[in-house]
Amino acid sequence: MHWENWYGNQRCSPDHVVAPRSEEEVAEAVIAACARGRTVRPAGSGHSNVPLVPTDGTVLDLQRLTGLVAVDAATRQVTVRAGTRIRDLGPMLWEHGLSLTNQGDIDGQQIAGAIATGTHGTGIGLGSLSSALLGARIVRADGTVATVDLSTPDELRAARTSLGALGVLTELTLQVSAAYALVAQLEPCSWDELMVGWRERLRQHRHFLFYWFPSEAAARAWFHHDPPLRADSVLVRTMDPAHPGTPSEDGDRRRGPAFQVFADPSEPDFHELEFMVPIERAEEALGELREMLLSAHPGHALPLEVRFVAADDAFLSPFAGRASCSISVSGVLGEDNATVFADCERVFARYDGRPHWGKWHPYDAAELERLYPDLDRFRKVREELDPGGTFTNPYLGALLDRAREGAAR
């Protein structure tokens, strides 16, 4: 048996790969794995580039567990099966006059996989996808189903960013929004222009992000702009509500149903790390990062992407308790990015940057305890839902287990 992630940088040879079509089949696969004394890892569409999934036990591939289960148009709450891809969910919700409140740069992830790592888009008034989770059904090691919702606040706060460490989510209830269309606009400017009044622009637009190009090569890497973008310049992307009309694309402007506008049409290949710093310290952190890259890595060949996310309350959310500026640094696949990434991490560490769970970072439980004041509350829910340690692997053990227990699981 073989499993590998979307990047191809994480692989494993599990004794079983099972693709269940129902919650009952999930429970059967989990019970069978436990009977063999093996661990279980749920897998989404494999877009995380760190070893969250690899196991020599059972990989549960959830791609067949799809579709809408229930829609309450009045409260704008929907229940969806875990393996539904975000790109399929958009049109399903649209038919009911609904939309996800926010989305990220791609839509190939499964909804449970995206929520498990705190996947986010941009918009200072808008939370990550995890913050939309109102309830879930979770298959446990003995095959029973735990129901978490607003009446079980600690379990819900744990399930909102679970890393697949609590059990297998089979159905997720989400708060969504009334259907809306967006017009997206790209606007080039210099770094100095951006720094004047960017917070005002952040407040004005429903979604606001920017790319910064440390070099000429970075300016050419993803955007074919006319006139060409220059080194140390910026491209601002805004997205604002628009009248739904005929979807259109015209140079720097794109309009259509929100689910068609959020995602890039392509899923680019790159190594990436992403850290979230408190929004109050955004300018300071960005300024230091920019100076470091221009002086130590002047040829850095890919853009940085900078986004903004509202605070939420999930125990392991990178946005827990603090509105954040997310800064993502990409490196060319196949090149050695270790030095530039390590230099960036040192800057992020000075700003208490919390890493994206689905992207590369060097942290273990000791650092994460400092960054996540509620890590122990997550551990308590994990003990309650998975007392035997079925839903783990060595990578998760290093992240989540108390330092002294590290070797035990």
Ligand SMILES: Cc1cc2nc3c(=O)[nH]c(=O)nc-3n(C[C@H](O)[C@H](O)[C@H](O)COP(=O)(O)OP(=O)(O)OC[C@H]3O[C@@H](n4cnc5c(N)ncnc54)[C@H](O)[C@@H]3O)c2cc1C
């Ligand atoms: C090109 C690219 C662009 C990206 N853009 C963004 C972006 O804009 N914003 C952002 O925040 N992130 C982004 N990411 C990161 C991505 O959203 C996360 O890594 C996300 O977790 C991937 O979802 P997935 O379905 O592929 O899950 P996987 O990577 O397969 O799994 C992620 C985690 O979810 C768990 N899991 C999956 N299904 C279940 C389930 N049913 N029950 C319990 N646990 C489960 C797994 O065990 C694992 O721990 C991007 C990644 C790529 C490759």
